[in-house]
């Protein structure tokens with residue numbers, strides 16, 4: 401018998417106050433849940449219109465449930481779930497870009513939040529500047545109906561200005577350093593090309609708070625959907641699964657101070673997010689990426705499988721040993737305790753977070769996850785053999801062939817370019833040199849310093865295999 405469809409609870413629906421760009425599992429497991437709690441505690445009309453920038457899948461799955469879905473918290477010793485009902489609609493941008501702009505140009509919408517992943521910013525990861533050659537940026541400068549996130553933000557702000565409206569606050573929730581400031585710079589660069597007066601208006605009236613977001617959210621599988629439907633007795637076509645832990649640190653700088661009561665929902669509202677972001681990007685995301693490449697190559701499917709292997713458990717501790725000396729702890733945070741808590745989160749066997757999922761888009765992720773630590777380590781006269789190994793593992797991974805000779809499904813906007821330079825080089829040393837020479841990824845000041853240690857690590861990985869190379873490096 402098929403289970404009946406999950407129904408939206410019969411509670412009053414808040415009017416829309418937020419448009420969210422990039423409605424993936426992460427925001428549905430994280431931001432939607434904060435907004436729901438904030439409205440429960442502090443009221444306000446902060447219903448959300450979600451926008452999928454590419455595929456119609458989420459819209460198609462949620463439509464017959466009136467946009468409600470189940471969020472399941474997977475603890476190490478049990479799970480709990482609740483229904484999230486803050487979405488009022490889901491739009492699919494490529495199907496109807498005008499509808500997305502109309503939603504953003506609604507005066508009741510005071511916040512446009514986004515989780516569009518690193519590559520959604522259409523910037524050069526090494527410099528933080530807008531990539532003027534990006535096909536979507538080229539398109540969006542020439543057409544009124546955009547394709548890129550930056551295009552949507554600027555065109556919508558332009559229309560609001562023309563209508564005499566206040567701008568919305570742009571609330572980025574992606575794992576990028578000083579994400580608000582970065583996005584502000586990209587939006588202003590694009591606006592300047594379109595209309596310098598508009599750029600000036602955005603610069604003075606617009607607000608782009610930075611945020612640090614943290615909740616591990618593995619992709620939902622068909623098996624998860626089936627299991628959860630059986631357990632609940634109702635069929636949810638798009639549940640989200642997440643760890644119990646959650647942290648949101650938000651710079652409290654919103655247009656006209658208009659925002660949900662995020663504080664009542666457990667978010668930290670602060671003046672300066674940078675120390676939190678820096679700690680999280682380096683200690684969590686940096687080790688996540690390191691474990692993703694090395695773990696995948698060693699045949700581990702998930703992060704929890706990886707850290708249950710004693711070699712990798714020691715490896716991640718050694719990585720924190722390299723990373724922590726250059727992290728300044730935010731007020732009241734003990735970095736060693738933070739690392740211990742991260743280890744427990746990684747070890748949670750109920751979270752099946754695939755190494756392959758985290759390995760995606762490395763060219764866009766590694767700069768902010770690892771390069772800052774490396775630069776500061778070298779400046780202090782130190783060395784970083786564990787991070788060098790992670791970079792060598794990434795180089796092996798993007799070569800597209802695993803240690804057993806099987807192909808790897810590499811997902812990265814620069815996958816083709818990486819594969820090309822790697823196929824043209826023969827030895828591990830040459831392959832390393834070829835990748836470190838790609839300036840879009842590796843800045844000129846860092847490449848020469850990385851050369852020797854990453855080449856040495858690559859030689860070990862190619863000769864011994866990744867796991868044995870780690871054992872050797874651990875000594």
Ligand code: CS2
Pocket residue numbers: 575613614615616617684685688689757758759765
């Ligand atoms: C992960 C992040 O996929 C990835 O690159 O490192 O999604 C990570 O799980 C989150 O940032 C945790 O907050």
